[in-house]
Amino acid sequence: xxxxxxxxxxxxxxxxxxxxxxxxxxxxxxxxxxxxxxxxxxxxxxxxxxxxxxxxxxxxxxxxxxxxxxxxxxxxxxxxxxxxxxxxxxxxxxxxxxxxxxxxxxxxxxxxxxxxxxxx
Amino acid sequence: xxxxxxxxxxxxxxxxxxxxxxxxxxxxxxxxxxxxxxxxxxxxxxxxxxxxxxxxxxxxxxxxxxxxxxxxxxxxxxxxxxxxxxxxxxxxxxxxxxxxxxxxxxxxxxx
Numbered sequence: 001x002x003x004x005x006x007x008x009x010x011x012x013x014x015x016x017x018x019x020x021x022x023x024x025x026x027x028x029x030x031x032x033x034x035x036x037x038x039x040x041x042x043x044x045x046x047x048x049x050x051x052x053x054x055x056x057x058x059x060x061x062x063x064x065x066x067x068x069x070x071x072x073x074x075x076x077x078x079x080x081x082x083x084x085x086x087x088x089x090x091x092x093x094x095x096x097x098x099x100x101x102x103x104x105x106x107x108x109x110x111x112x113x114x115x116x117x118x119x120x
Numbered sequence: 121x122x123x124x125x126x127x128x129x130x131x132x133x134x135x136x137x138x139x140x141x142x143x144x145x146x147x148x149x150x151x152x153x154x155x156x157x158x159x160x161x162x163x164x165x166x167x168x169x170x171x172x173x174x175x176x177x178x179x180x181x182x183x184x185x186x187x188x189x190x191x192x193x194x195x196x197x198x199x200x201x202x203x204x205x206x207x208x209x210x211x212x213x214x215x216x217x218x219x220x221x222x223x224x225x226x227x228x229x230x231x
Binding site: 004031033035041042043044045048050055056058091093095104105107108109110111112113114 | 153155160161162163164165167168208210215216217218219220221222223224
């Protein structure tokens with residue numbers, strides 16, 4: 001069964017350093033998302049991406065964050081200058097497209113296993 | 121932004137018991153979803169609900185989309201140890217839009 005993959009599984013960095021989190025969405029999917037989950041808290045939306053541009057973003061997704069689809073397979077989240085409060089699990093998700101199979105679970109977001117980011 | 125209140129926050133039950141959890145929102149969602157998250161993993165979709173009043177089952181799981189479109193519940197019947205995990209409700213408005221997650225219900229099952 002196709003799945004979303006993320007690397008690395010765990011990233012440790014010093015405050016102020018740049019990090020790039022990588023995701024490989026399911027191959028025929030067109031919409032991509034990043035979410036984060038601070039330890040013990042709920043999952044929070046960061047950004048969605050379609051057709052090489054941002055579709056939606058939350059208040060969390062400030063100027064320190066950027067996303068990119070550098071080639072046909074990878075989808076990356078960059079944090080330019082990490083802060084302690086950026087420590088969290090970061091999840092990538094994707095969907096095939098809008099309305100390709102009507103309203104069905106096939107069109108709902110498939111999540112990757114996450115990258116645990118620890119900022120020291 | 122929209123907020124989802126999920127309850128209970130945690131449950132500790134005996135194997136074989138039924139479980140119920142719910143989510144409420146101050147505003148309408150057009151789609152309600154229920155996910156399960158195992159430790160160290162990403163959320164996995166359990167059930168998707170698209171119509172107000174809809175009742176949908178997936179094995180021992182049953183979920184309903186509230187008539188007002190501001191709430192949903194998830195029932196698990198005859199719980200087993202592998203049901204352990206965190207269950208999240210999530211709402212969204214239109215296809216492709218962001219998901220808003222509830223705070224989660226941590227389920228623990230005693231064999």
